[in-house]
Amino acid sequence: MATLKVGPFQGCARVSSLLVAVSDSGSASTANSLSFRNDFIKLRKLECPRLVVLASRAITSLEDEKPAVGSSQTIINRTLEDSKVSRKDLSILPKPLSATDLQSPNDGSKVRVAYQGLPGAYSEIAALRAYPKCETVPCDDFEAAFKAVELWLVDKAVLPIENSVGGSIHRNYDLLLRHRLHIAGEVQLQVNLCLLGLQGVRKEELKNVLSHPHALDQCEMTLSTLGVMRISIEDTAAAAQMVASGGKRDTGAIASARAADIYGLNILEENVQDNDNNITRFLILAREPVIPGTDKLYKTSIVFTLEEGPGVLFKALAVFALREINLTKIESRPQRQRPLRVVDDSNEGRAKYFDYLFYIDFEASMMEPRAQCAMAHLQEFSRFLRVLGCYPVDKV
Numbered sequence: 032m033a034t035l036k037v038g039p040f041q042g043c044a045r046v047s048s049l050l051v052a053v054s055d056s057g058s059a060s061t062a063n064s065l066s067f068r069n070d071f072i073k074l075r076k077l078e079c080p081r082l083v084v085l086a087s088r089a090i091t092s093l094e095d096e097k098p099a100v101g102s103s104q105t106i107i108n109r110t111l112e113d114s115k116v117s118r119k120d121l122s123i124l125p126k127p128l129s130a131t132d133l134q135s136p137n138d139g140s141k142v143r144v145a146y147q148g149l150p151g152a153y154s155e156i157a158a159l160r161a162y163p164k165c166e167t168v169p170c171d172d173f174e175a176a177f178k179a180v181e182l183w184l185v186d187k188a189v190l191p192i193e194n195s196v197g198g199s200i201h202r203n204y205d206l207l208l209r210h211r212l213h214i215a216g217e218v219q220l221q222v223n224l225c226l227l228g229l230q231g232v233r234k235e236e237l238k239n240v241l242s243h244p245h246a247l248d249q250c251e252m253t254l255s256t257l258g259v260m261r262i263s264i265e266d267t268a269a270a271a272q273m274v275a276s277g278g279k280r281d282t283g284a285i286a287s288a289r290a291a292d293i294y295g296l297n298i299l300e301e302n303v304q305d306n307d308n309n310i311t312r313f314l315i316l317a318r319e320p321v322i323p324g325t326d327k328l329y330k331t332s333i334v335f336t337l338e339e340g341p342g343v344l345f346k347a348l349a350v351f352a353l354r355e356i357n358l359t360k361i362e363s364r365p366q367r368q369r370p371l372r373v374v375d376d377s378n379e380g381r382a383k384y385f386d387y388l389f390y391i392d393f394e395a396s397m398m399e400p401r402a403q404c405a406m407a408h409l410q411e412f413s414r415f416l417r418v419l420g421c422y423p424v425d426k427v
């Protein structure tokens with residue numbers, strides 16, 4: 032029979048008891064923080080016979096959790112007390128800056144935005160959705176867009192991160208970690224794919240269709256019906272440009288209406304995507320983080336690695352569940368610096384396990400105590416944790 036023992040009270044201010052779950056084999060796992068008490072209670076409610084709480088100190092409820100000392104709210108409160116400003120004098124103080132005050136002009140005029148692809152690519156359309164009057168700067172690849180921001184050649188980059196049909200764009204997850212940029216916003220773009228051809232061509236004449244591999248995947252059914260050969264190109268606009276400059280009547284492209292206009296092609300059919308809800312989510316990357324507020328719905332993106340051990344991912348996810356924080360995305364990627372963990376058991380030989388990074392997006396602002404507490408809690412058992420950005424949620 033497994034038992035839970037109470038061990039010594041350890042370090043962390045939020046630890047109210049140290050619960051130790053001892054398995055039959057004698058290995059112990061600890062729940063040394065406030066909210067894991069609730070896990071244990073839940074487990075007991077499920078009448079898990081392997082867990083018994085032997086003792087615990089009086090524990091305040093989760094709602095009583097305070098953000099880490101030094102959080103913005105604590106600092107603001109202390110500053111007000113220190114300066115002995117009475118409540119009635121508050122009106123004479125300057126209004127604190129909010130995230131919206133710090134954004135550049137709303138239309139994005141004077142903002143230079145890098146994107147991957149040629150003019151007319153969906154990424155450029157996303158950049159213009161975020162900053163309608165911005166100067167868009169085409170880049171050869173994603174890495175060039177990251178570097179353009181880092182080297183102050185542009186102000187922001189807008190890059191695709193996931194699509195509702197095709198899933199995640201892994202390359203950009205990896206680059207987020209390799210570069211020091213912040214996620215300053217997101218754009219959810221409804222992608223309406225068009226079949227383009229030379230002027231006067233009918234779609235039945237097409238034998239080849241060029242496009243970005245994601246766009247080809249997104250209109251698989253249309254292309255199968257047409258019985259055409261699919262050819263992958265770096266971006267949809269480059270495909271349109273190649274069709275225009277190639278001058279072959281039997282070759283078409285899947286690209287945007289904007290690309291048709293720029294490269295002088297005819298739209299043979301609009302909305303050729305298989306799924307009407309074809310949405311690509313783009314990230315806006317900047318050198319500086321957004322100062323989050325609580326004035327609207329915010330999302331926070333983080334990346335972390337976990338210590339090895341049974342149930343660590345369960346614990347990591349529990350820090351959100353216990354605070355009613357909704358997760359909107361979870362992605363795992365191999366750790367490039369430390370891809371394999373070799374477990375050496377002299378009797379059994381050597382086992383090799385993959386080591387992973389976890390990327391999570393959750394619906395909360397880092398200005399909210401529950402988000403700060405969740406991060407402090409996650410840090411207790413993660414080997415590495417980075418907040419990639421906290422930014423307003425975009426709606427299609």
Ligand SMILES: O=C(O)C(=O)C[C@]1(C(=O)O)C=C[C@@H](O)C=C1
Binds near residue numbers: 147243267
């Ligand atoms: O090729 C383009 O136009 C892009 O902006 C890239 C991209 C992608 O990477 O998914 C963006 C949106 C569409 O889903 C198709 C392609």
